[in-house]
Each structure stands twice: as structure tokens, then as C-alpha cells.
Amino acid sequence: xxxxxxxxxxxxxxxxxxxxxxxxxxxxxxxxxxxxxxxxxxxxxxxxxxxxxxxxxxxxxxxxxxxxxxxxxxxxxxxxxxxxxxxxxxxxxxxxxxxxxxxxxxxxxxxxxxxxxxxxxxxxxxxxxxxxxxxxxxxxxxxxxxxxxxxxxxxxxxxxxxxxxxxxxxxxxxxxxxxxxxxxxxxxxxxxxxxxxxxxxxxxxxxxxxxxxxxxxxxxxxxxxxxxxxxxxxxxxxxxxxxxxxxxxxxxxxxxxxxxxxxxxxxxxxxxxxxxxxxxxxxxxxxxxxxxxxxxxxxxxxxxxxxxxxxxxxxxxxxxxxxxxxxxxxxxxxxxxxxxxxxxxxxxxxxxxxxxxxx
Amino acid sequence: xxxxxxxxxxxxxxxxxxxxxxxxxxxxxxxxxxxxxxxxxxxxxxxxxxxxxxxxxxxxxxxxxxxxxxxxxxxxxxxxxxxxxxxxxxxxxxxxxxxxxxxxxxxxxxxxxxxxxxxxxxxxxxxxxxxxxxxxxxxxxxxxxxxxxxxxxxxxxxxxxxxxxxxxxxxxxxxxxxxxxxxxxxxxxxxxxxxxxxxxxxxxxxxxxxxxxxxxxxxxxxxxxxxxxxxxxxxxxxxxxxxxxxxxxxxxxxxxxxxxxxxxxxxxxxxxxxxxxxxxxxxxxxxxxxxxxxxxxxxxxxxxxxxxxxxxxxxxxxxxxxxxxxxxxxxxxxxxxxxxxxxxxxxxxxxxxxxxxxxxxxxxxxxxxxxxxxxxxxxxxxxxxxxxxxxxxxxxxxxxxxxxxxxxxxxxxxxxxxx
Numbered sequence: 147x148x149x150x151x152x153x154x155x156x157x158x159x160x161x162x163x164x165x166x167x168x169x170x171x172x173x174x175x176x177x178x179x180x181x182x183x184x185x186x187x188x189x190x191x192x193x194x195x196x197x198x199x200x201x202x203x204x205x206x207x208x209x210x211x212x213x214x215x216x217x218x219x220x221x222x223x224x225x226x227x228x229x230x231x232x233x234x235x236x237x238x239x240x241x242x243x244x245x246x247x248x249x250x251x252x253x254x255x256x257x258x259x260x261x262x263x264x265x266x267x268x269x270x271x272x273x274x275x276x277x278x279x280x281x282x283x284x285x286x287x288x289x290x291x292x293x294x295x296x297x298x299x300x301x302x303x304x305x306x307x308x309x310x311x312x313x314x315x316x317x318x319x320x321x322x323x324x325x326x327x328x329x330x331x332x333x334x335x336x337x338x339x340x341x342x343x344x345x346x347x348x349x350x351x352x353x354x355x356x357x358x359x360x361x362x363x364x365x366x367x368x369x370x371x372x373x374x375x376x377x378x379x380x381x382x383x384x385x386x387x388x389x390x391x392x393x394x395x396x397x398x399x400x401x402x403x404x405x406x407x408x409x410x411x412x413x414x415x416x417x418x419x420x421x422x423x424x425x426x427x428x429x430x431x432x433x434x435x436x437x438x439x440x441x442x443x444x445x446x447x448x449x450x451x452x453x454x455x456x457x458x459x460x461x462x463x464x465x466x467x468x469x470x471x472x473x474x475x476x477x478x479x480x481x482x483x484x485x486x487x488x489x490x491x492x493x494x495x496x497x498x499x500x501x502x503x504x505x
Numbered sequence: 506x507x508x509x510x511x512x513x514x515x516x517x518x519x520x521x522x523x524x525x526x527x528x529x530x531x532x533x534x535x536x537x538x539x540x541x542x543x544x545x546x547x548x549x550x551x552x553x554x555x556x557x558x559x560x561x562x563x564x565x566x567x568x569x570x571x572x573x574x575x576x577x578x579x580x581x582x583x584x585x586x587x588x589x590x591x592x593x594x595x596x597x598x599x600x601x602x603x604x605x606x607x608x609x610x611x612x613x614x615x616x617x618x619x620x621x622x623x624x625x626x627x628x629x630x631x632x633x634x635x636x637x638x639x640x641x642x643x644x645x646x647x648x649x650x651x652x653x654x655x656x657x658x659x660x661x662x663x664x665x666x667x668x669x670x671x672x673x674x675x676x677x678x679x680x681x682x683x684x685x686x687x688x689x690x691x692x693x694x695x696x697x698x699x700x701x702x703x704x705x706x707x708x709x710x711x712x713x714x715x716x717x718x719x720x721x722x723x724x725x726x727x728x729x730x731x732x733x734x735x736x737x738x739x740x741x742x743x744x745x746x747x748x749x750x751x752x753x754x755x756x757x758x759x760x761x762x763x764x765x766x767x768x769x770x771x772x773x774x775x776x777x778x779x780x781x782x783x784x785x786x787x788x789x790x791x792x793x794x795x796x797x798x799x800x801x802x803x804x805x806x807x808x809x810x811x812x813x814x815x816x817x818x819x820x821x822x823x824x825x826x827x828x829x830x831x832x833x834x835x836x837x838x839x840x841x842x843x844x845x846x847x848x849x850x851x852x853x854x855x856x857x858x859x860x861x862x863x864x865x866x867x868x869x870x871x872x873x874x875x876x877x878x879x880x881x882x883x884x885x886x887x888x889x890x891x892x893x894x895x896x897x898x899x900x901x902x903x904x905x906x907x908x909x910x911x912x913x914x915x916x917x918x919x920x921x922x923x924x
Contacts, residue, residue, distance in 0.1 A: 180621065181617050181621070182614065182617045182618040185613075185614060185617050186614060189610060189614070289701050289702060290701070297702070297703070297706065298632075298633060298701070298702035298703040298706070299632060299633050299636040299656075299658050299703050300633055300636060300637065302640060315641065315644060315645055328617075401609070401610075401613055401637060402637070402638075402640055402641070403636060403637035403638075403639075403640070405609050405633040405634070405636070405637055406633075407607070407608075407609055407633055408608075408609040408610065412608075440610075443611060444611070444614055447603055447604070447611065447614075447615065447618075448618060468566050471566075
């Protein structure tokens with residue numbers, strides 16, 4: 147982003163104000179919103195983390211992955227296995243929960259690394275199909291490895307415990323507002339998302355990012371100019387899996403229970419939809435797409451009574467669940483047709499336009 | 506650099522202002538949870554003004570769409586009739602329905618959204634999702650939840666109450682029927698085709714228990730909900746020489762199993778759990794075979810039962826929803842809504858319409874009978890509310906496509922069974 151260097155000071159300071167306002171707003175929300183909205187926001191944060199991961203892989207490096215749900219599951223179940231104390235008869239190592247979260251992310255990375263011999267050899271649709279297999283294998287294991295996963299009904303997620311603060315539903319009064327798990331996790335989620343987004347931005351803007359884009363645009367040319375293609379592809383697969391693992395840990399904490407039904411092929415496709423709608427290859431695109439895709443169905447369900455055409459369940463007409471699916475489909479088609487760069491291109495285009503006008 | 510310090514200062518100032526403001530947030534704690542209404546009835550969450558709101562988390566767009574639709578419409582019908590008869594305690598009852606499409610995220614969100622606004626849940630489809638919110642129900646929310654899932658794993662909570670026999674008990678009764686009426690005897694092999702997951706595995710526990718009691722051997726065939734062709738399973742079971750087959754799967758799998766077995770001249774009795782049949786199957790090619798060799802164990806009489814209550818429900822339902830098919834989802838939904846209604850009426854008599862009041866009221870109901878077979882006993886949260894099953898046979902000429910071949914009864918093994 148060389149434009150950041152030449153941007154006039156005035157534009158920079160407006161942006162800083164905007165960021166500050168957004169940060170204050172985000173920090174304030176738990177004091178005002180009820181649990182439903184906070185939970186929806188947390189789902190969006192987790193989705194954003196996962197989407198950043200798949201955007202590094204698919205958007206920036208051009209490796210199609212349909213197996214993202216599998217790595218999310220590894221993160222979610224990994225956390226449960228490391229953190230649970232085994233009281234419910236399932237395998238649990240009883241580690242401190244922060245360590246369990248870190249280990250779960252690492253295990254997701256290792257799972258991605260183990261897959262890299264395959265991901266290094268295949269590309270395009272073939273890689274997509276190979277990663278698809280991961281989802282099915284993962285679901286089979288989740289349903290059948292009862293000691294590890296609790297089978298079809300899933301297993302309880304031990305609440306996160308950081309510096310003596312437990313992220314569970316015991317009420318904690320902050321400025322007369324009762325803080326339950328959603329309020330506390332909100333801040334943990336924001337922190338994780340901020341860290342994840344900054345790290346990914348660093349990767350994308352630095353040398354590795356340029357190498358990844360070179361691999362996406364022309365693999366052979368990238369190799370010729372000295373990019374170690376195989377190593378980069380493996381590394382980015384590991385990194386993307388770790389992001390998915392972190393998203394999985396956060397999701398597990400929000401759900402308070404992991405169930406295998408969640409980590410299916412639809413979830414993988416949703417992540418692909420997020421980065422297509424948001425914008426391929428950028429962090430802000432992944433976040434925008436994730437927020438759009440994960441909030442849309444919730445909004446439609448919540449306001450189904452007030453929306454035209456969408457009817458309350460059981461009265462005939464289009465159910466909210468169906469309506470959000472139609473809107474999804476329409477959004478993907480519209481974005482591909484009119485906004486090939488995704489939602490972030492709208493703001494980016496406006497910014498470049500104002501910049502040229504100022505000059 | 507000045508910009509950054511300025512920004513930090515603004516941020517800090519804003520944050521301080523915010524903490525002050527938070528005191529005015531509507532979320533700030535104040536004590537008004539228990540209210541006393543004019544009639545001296547204690548009320549709490551889920552009651553505002555003159556309305557009691559009940560939640561229903563259903564599936565109208567996912568795998569259980571047909572079940573969800575029937576259950577919801579039956580419950581809406583019940584609520585309408587209850588209100589027409591004067592409601593409960595002078596309160597009108599409203600049903601707040603959310604469709605989760607069998608998606609865990611939407612189910613948990615739906616629960617989170619409705620929970621502060623409702624007294625309890627008259628419907629919650631999908632046992633994994635009920636399990637997902639179990640911690641919250643037991644720990645703090647304490648509202649009554651009546652799941653439309655008959656899994657033994659859901660028993661044990663004083664707030665989550667399964668209505669009717671669970672799948673394991675139902676399967677014990679099904680195998681008992683095979684032994685008593687279909688000549689299966691000690692040393693015989695029976696096949697069990699079951700879904701991977703909670704429903705099928707719960708049923709398998711039942712068939713294995715019964716096999717041990719009666720000296721049978723179970724030949725297991727595990728399938729996935731996406732497997733629709735049962736040719737391989739029929740071949741394997743024929744090879745193993747089974748004398749009867751139990752199926753704990755969906756209607757499609759049952760139709761395929763019965764049809765393929767009949768086409769191959771493999772003439773053994775086949776019995777399924779209540780979810781393994783839909784009246785629509787009778788119009789397919791497997792129809793004749795289903796009517797000859799197939800039986801279904803069910804926790805209640807079918808919708809077409811010959812009781813005045815069933816006949817009235819059929820007439821009312823058809824008047825309200827003339828275009829929709831009649832199936833046993835209607836009975837399930839009606840029973841659950843009535844049980845909730847009954848608990849509400851009892852809680853009203855006790856002058857306590859809070860969540861705890863309703864939970865307690867349900868715990869005192871021990872002979873709940875709607876005219877659909879087994880009486881339900883809700884006094885013990887640790888065991889199923891009934892251990893009886895009705896054995897049905899598909900029949901095209903009957904309303905709802907099923908007739909009763911054995912009235913509600915609990916087998917000896919089911920009576921003594923403890924999961």
C-alpha cells in the first residue's frame with residue numbers, strides 16, 4: 147500500500163478519528179446490547195477470523211480450500227480435549243484453558259501441515275476436491291470417536307479462564323451492568339480479531355504477501371524469480387489452518403458446546419461466500435464478508451415479523467431461513483457481476499477517487 | 506505524532522464518559538423479576554401485560570421440515586383453542602416461533618433471542634441443540650423446555666422434559682413385539698439398521714438390551730442419513746440369516762429397505778421407530794410391501810386413531826390447514842403444547858406463574874392423558890414420562906395411513922429397563 151505513504155496528513159487524521167470512534171463503539175456495545183446481539187457479534191468475529199485465514203489461502207495465494215470447516219472443528223474439539231477435566235467421562239487433559247486454546251490453534255496448524263504434501267501437489271479444483279474429503283473424514287470422526295468428541299450430541303466446552311477471570315455465565319457487575327459469558331467473551335473476541343487482523347495485514351503487505359500473490363498469479367513465474375513455491379504453499383496452508391483453529395476455539399466458547407452437525411460442508415461453503423462477497427485477498431474484505439454472511443440470517447430471522455414477503459414460520463410463504471439463502475445467492479451473483487473486487491472495493495474505490503480529486 | 510496523542514486522549518475521555526453512561530443502560534441491574542398481578546398470581550419472565558409467551562424452536566427448512574411444520578401448526582392450533590376458551594389465569598397465550606433449519610448456530614441464536622422473552626419452550630427440534638443449551642437451561646434460565654426429540658441422553662434435567670417413551674424404550678417394545686407376535690425366539694438373529702448419531706445409537710442401546718434379555722443376536726448395519734439405497738444392507742442381513750429387522754432411520758430408508766427386501770423375496774417382518782414412516786410412502790412403489798411386512802413402534806396412537814379426541818383433532822386441523830397432510834407430527838406437537846398448557850393451568854391454580862412455578866407444576870402431573878394412548882407421568886425427571894409403545898401398521902385406507910395392531914403397552918423388559 148504505497149498510497150499510505152503519500153496520503154496527505156488531513157486524510158490520515160480523519161481516518162484515525164474514524165478508527166477511534168469505531169473502537170469506542172465496539173468497546174461500549176456490551177454495556178447496551180442484549181445477549182442475542184452480542185452473540186451474533188461474536189459469531190461474526192469468529193467468522194471473520196476464519197475468513198481471514200481462508201482469504202490468505204484462497205484469496206491471496208489462489209489455493210481453493212473446501213476443507214476450512216475441518217480445521218475449525220480441530221480447533222474447537224482440540225480446545226475441549228485439552229481443557230476439559232474429564233469429569234463427563236470424555237477424554238480431557240485438564241490443562242489451563244489459555245494453554246489449551248494455544249495448543250488447539252497449534253494442533254490445527256499441525257493438521258494443516260500434515261495435509262501439505264497433498265496441498266503442495268494439487269491446485270485449483272483438484273485441491274478443492276481433495277480438501278472436500280477432509281470435511282467428510284472430519285464429520286465421520288466427530289460422529290464416531292465418542293471418547294474424544296462426545297458423538298452426535300457433542301461435548302461441553304470448559305469456559306476460558308484468563309488472569310483469574312472466568313468467561314462463564316456467573317454474573318460480574320461492571321458499572322451496574324451484569325456481565326455474562328457473552329459480554330466477557332466480546333472483549334476476548336475483539337482482542338483476538340484485532341491481533342489476527344493485524345498479523346494477517348503484516349503478512350500480506352510484506353515480502354510473504356507479495357510472494358503469495360505472485361504464486362496466485364503465475365506459479366511458474368514466481369518460481370523463476372526465486373519464490374520457494376512449495377514451501378510458501380505449505381506455510382500458507384498451515385497459517386490458514388491456524389486461523390481456522392482460532393476461529394474454532396472462539397466459536398466453541400460462544401456455543402458452550404461443540405456439535406458435529408455444525409462443521410459440515412455448508413460451513414466451508416459459507417466461508418468461501420464470505421471472501422467472495424467481502425473481497426478476495428484482503429483482510430478488510432474477509433472481515434466485511436464475514437460480518438455480512440453471518441449477520442444476515444440472524445437479522446432476517448429476528449425481524450421476520452416486520453419484513454415484507456418474509457412470513458412468520460408456519461403461516462406459509464417464504465420462511466426467514468429460505469429468504470436469507472435467496473439473499474445470499476443474490477449477493478454472490480451481484481458481487482461477482484458488479485463488484486468483482488468484493489464489498490471492500492466500494493470504499494476503496496471511493497477513497498482513490500477522493501484522493502485523485504484532491505490532487 | 507500530535508494526532509496520535511490527541512486520539513488517545515479522546516479515546517480515554519470517551520471511555521470514561523461511557524462508563525458513566527453505562528449506569529443509564531437499560532441492561533443495568535434492577536430488581537423487578539417477580540411481579541405480583543392483581544389476582545395475586547406471581548409472574549416472572551415471559552409474561553408481559555396480559556400475554557404469556559411460549560417459544561418454539563422448529564425446523565421448517567432443514568432435514569426435519571415436514572415434522573417441524575406439523576408440530577408447529579398443531580401447537581398454533583392448540584394455542585388458538587386455548588385462548589378461545591379464555592386462556593390461562595386470564596392471560597392470553599402466544600407462541601413465538603423461530604425456524605433454525607437444523608443449523609446449530611441458528612438454533613443457539615434462536616434460543617438466546619427468545620429466552621429472555623418467553624416463559625418456556627413448547628417445542629425444540631434437534632437433540633444436539635437441546636444438549637447445546639442444556640448448561641444454560643439447568644444453570645440459570647430454568648425455563649421449561651419440551652424437546653421434540655426422544656433421545657435418552659436428554660433425560661435427567663428437571664427443566665428439559667421429554668414427552669413419551671425414548672427411542673431405546675421404544676425399540677425394546679418393538680423387539681418385544683417381534684418376539685411375541687412374529688415368532689422370533691431365543692438364538693435367532695435380528696438385524697438393526699440405524700442412523701449414525703443420537704437417534705440411531707439410542708435405539709441400538711434398546712435393541713442390544715432386549716437381545717441380551719431374550720437371548721438374541723443383533724446384526725448391526727450403521728448408515729448415514731444421506732444413504733437412501735438399502736440394497737447393500739438387505740444383502741448383508743440376508744447373508745447373515747436374520748429372522749427380523751429393526752430400522753431406526755428416516756422414512757426414505759425404511760421404504761427402500763422394505764421395498765428391496767420384498768423384491769428379493771426376503772420375507773421377514775420389519776419394524777421401525779416412529780420417525781421411520783411417513784404416510785406419503787404409501788403412494789410409492791414400496792406401498793404394497795410396506796402394508797404387508799412393515800410395522801412401526803410409536804409413543805402415541807396415530808393421528809387416525811379411533812378415539813373422540815383424535816377425531817376432533819383431525820377435524821379441527823383439517824379445518825385450519827386444509828392443504829396439509831395428516832401425520833404423527835401433529836400428535837407430537839399437540840401433546841407437547843397440551844402438556845405445557847396443563848402445567849400452566851396447574852401453576853395458575855397454585856398462584857405461581859413464574860418459571861419455577863411452572864416447572865414445579867409439571868412435576869406434579871402424573872396422569873396426563875389426551876386420548877392418544879399412554880398416560881404420561883412427569884413426576885420423575887430421570888425416567889421417560891411413559892414406557893409404553895403402540896405398534897402400528899401402515900394402511901392406505903386409514904386417515905394418516907396407519908392402523909393400530911397392538912395397543913399401548915410396556916413390555917416386561919421395558920418396565921425394568923434403566924438406561
